[in-house]
Each structure stands twice: as structure tokens, then as C-alpha cells.
Amino acid sequence: MGLGITIWNEFRHEKENDAVKAIYPDGIHEVIRQGLDDLSDSGEFSLSCATLDQPEHGLTPAVLQQTDVMLWWGHMAHDEVQDEIVEQVHTRVLEGMGLIVLHSAHYSKIFRKLMGTACNLKWRAVGERERIWVTRPGHAIARGIDTCIELDSTEMYGEPFGIPEPEEQVFISWFEGGEVFRSGCCWRRGQGKIFYFRPGHETYPIYHNPAIRQVLLNAVRWAKPDGHNPEPRYCENVRKPKEDIRNS
Ligand code: ZN
Numbered sequence: 001m002g003l004g005i006t007i008w009n010e011f012r013h014e015k016e017n018d019a020v021k022a023i024y025p026d027g028i029h030e031v032i033r034q035g036l037d038d039l040s041d042s043g044e045f046s047l048s049c050a051t052l053d054q055p056e057h058g059l060t061p062a063v064l065q066q067t068d069v070m071l072w073w074g075h076m077a078h079d080e081v082q083d084e085i086v087e088q089v090h091t092r093v094l095e096g097m098g099l100i101v102l103h104s105a106h107y108s109k110i111f112r113k114l115m116g117t118a119c120n121l122k123w124r125a126v127g128e129r130e131r132i133w134v135t136r137p138g139h140a141i142a143r144g145i146d147t148c149i150e151l152d153s154t155e156m157y158g159e160p161f162g163i164p165e166p167e168e169q170v171f172i173s174w175f176e177g178g179e180v181f182r183s184g185c186c187w188r189r190g191q192g193k194i195f196y197f198r199p200g201h202e203t204y205p206i207y208h209n210p211a212i213r214q215v216l217l218n219a220v221r222w223a224k225p226d227g228h229n230p231e232p233r234y235c236e237n238v239r240k241p242k243e244d245i246r247n248s
Contacts, residue, residue: 001046002040002043002044002045002046003044003045003046003068003069003220003224004045004046004048004066004067004068004069005036005045005046005047005048005067005068005069005070005071005220006048006049006050006058006059006063006066006067006069006070006071007029007032007033007036007047007048007049007050007070007071007073008029008049008050008051008057008058008059008070008071008072008073008074009027009028009029009032009049009050009051009052009073009074010051010052010073010074010075010076010077011027011028011029011051011052011053012052012075012076012077013075013076013202014026014027014028014202017202017203019203020202020203023202023203023204023205023208024202024207027049027051028073028200028202028207029049029050029051029073030049031207031208032071032073032207032216033047033048033049035207035213035216035217036213036216036217036220038213039213039214039217040217045220046066048063050063052074052077052080052081056082056085057081057082057085059085059088059089061088064088064089064092064097065092067092067097068097068098068224068225069097069098069099069100069220069223069224070089070092070097070098070099070100071099071100071102071216071220072099072100072101072102072105072108072110072111073102073103073104073105073200074104074105074107074108075103075104075105075107075202078107078108078109079109081108081109081110083109086109086110086113089110090110090113090114092192093110093114093189093190093192093194094189094190094191094192095190095191095192096190096191096192096225096227097192097225098192098193098194098195098220098222098223098224098225099114099192099193099194099195099223100194100195100196100197100216100219100220100223101194101195101196101197102197102200103197103198103199103200103201103206104200104201106119106121106157106161106163106196107119111194111196114187114189114194115163115164115187116164117162117163117164118162119161119162119163120160120161120162121157121158121159121160121161121162121181122156122157122158122159122160122179123155123156123157123158124155124156124158124177125155125156125201125203126156126177127153127154127155127204128153128154128156128175128176128177129150129151129152129153129154129175129176130150130151130154130156130173130174130175130176130199131148131149131150131151131173131174132148132149132150132151132171132172132173132183132184132198132199133147133148133171133172133173133174134146134147134148134170134171135169135170135171135172135184136168136169136170139168139170140218140221140222141170141184141186141195141215141218141219141222142170142171142184142215142218143214143218144214144218145211145214145215145218149171149199149209149211149212149215151199151204151206151209153204154199154201154204154206155201155203155204156175156176156177156179156181157173157179157181157183157198158175158179158180158181159179159180159181159182161181161182163182163185163196164187166182166185166186166187167186167187167188168185168186169182169184169185169186170184170185170186170195171183171184171197171198172184173198181198183197183198183199184196184197184198184215186222190231191225191230191231192225193222193223194223195219195222195223197215197216197219199212200212
């Protein structure tokens with residue numbers, strides 16, 4: 001059994017908008033799944049998908065337990081995600097599940113809960129050029145990426161991005177209209193690693209792009225539980241001092 005990877009997608013735009021359906025006929029999740037399948041080593045991943053309209057949004061306790069890294073795409077229906085499921089995903093992150101938050105999922109309940117901030121940003125969807133610059137050459141998530149990824153036509157996200165300071169920043173974007181944006185950011189919460197990756201607006205074929213697919217593969221490999229940050233353990237008598245304390 002390979003690493004358990006669950007690709008979660010809201011899967012609404014693809015059903016309701018013909019332009020989106022033309023790019024992602026089987027859903028954004030299916031194109032992401034195919035990309036990871038094509039680029040990963042044989043047997044490395046056990047890939048599955050889950051969507052909003054499935055019972056429990058496809059995220060049953062059994063699925064969550066088997067998931068080592070989850071990818072999350074959402075946009076128009078963040079509020080329809082049940083708080084109880086968000087709580088369970090949050091718990092799994094603290095236990096060590098990696099979470100890769102994609103594009104408009106900056107406003108998802110799970111990302112905002114993990115960040116503890118509003119996660120606001122500036123945006124404009126007119127199909128302008130973007131350069132996603134690598135700010136940390138040598139970072140595992142930038143492996144195989146040259147100095148920048150160039151997207152001819154994309155949605156703009158602009159600063160200020162209402163996030164806590166990233167623990168590691170891997171990418172920064174420049175847009176044709178002049179804005180910049182922290183496009184690839186890493187945090188740790190509990191034992192879990194979180195990576196936010198900006199590109200991915202549904203009306204552009206972003207997840208078909210070979211460099212974007214490479215980043216997603218890298219991110220999954222980076223975010224897998226590595227046991228390097230074990231949960232602190234406390235002895236039964238937590239108040240017992242290490243040394244005798246004078247005057248006590
Ligand atoms: Zn978008």
C-alpha cells in the first residue's frame with residue numbers, strides 16, 4: 001500500500017459551467033489525481049478522490065484514517081462543508097496528516113481554522129500573465145522547477161494576503177497588472193504540515209500544466225507525515241520538579 005492520498009474537490013463549477021466542464025470534464029480532482037498518478041513512482045501513492053456532495057463529503061472516519069496527505073479545492077460552497085467534518089480534518093492535521101490547500105481554498109473553513117486569520121486577498125480574473133518565482137531554490141517543493149513558472153493566462157491574487165507569517169515561503173507571484181502574491185507557503189500545525197499553493201482558477205487549464213503538476217507531486221511528498229515532530233509526552237505527575245525546590 002502506497003501513501004494514502006485523498007484529493008478533495010467541491011466539484012460544483014464543473015457541473016454548472018460549460019467553460020469549466022470543457023477543461024475539467026470529470027472534475028478538477030480527476031486531473032490532479034491523474035497528474036499525481038503519472039508522475040509518482042509505481043506503488044508510491046494510493047490515490048482516491050472525495051467530493052462535497054458525497055455523504056460526509058466523502059470524508060468518513062475510515063477515509064480520514066487512511067489519508068496521509070489531503071489536497072483541498074473549494075470555491076463557491078465553502079459554507080456547505082459541515083463543521084463536524086472540518087473538525088475531524090483539523091484533528092487529523094494535528095495528528096500528522098499533510099494538507100495541501102489549493103487556490104480559492106484560501107477561504108475554506110479548514111484553512112481559516114488552521115491559520116486563525118481571515119485569509120483575505122485581492123483578486124481579479126481577466127486572464128493576465130503570472131510568473132511564479134521560486135524564492136527557495138533547493139526546497140523540496142521547488143524540486144525540478146526552474147527559476148519561475150510562467151502562466152500565460154490566469155486569475156490574479158494580490159497582497160496583502162491575510163495569513164500568519166509563513167514558516168517557509170517557496171514561491172512568490174508577479175502579475176501582469178503589477179501585483180505580487182505569496183503563492184507557495186508552508187506552516188506546521190501540531191504534527192501536520194500545510195502547504196498553500198495559489199494557482200488553480202477553474203476557468204484556466206492550470207492543473208494540466210506540467211510544472212504545476214510537478215509542484216503538486218513535490219508538495220505531497222513534502223507534506224507526508226515524517227515523524228520528525230513527535231507529539232510531546234508528559235509523565236503522569238506533571239507537577240513533579242526535576243530538582244528539589246528550596247523553600248517548598
Ligand atoms: Zn479563482
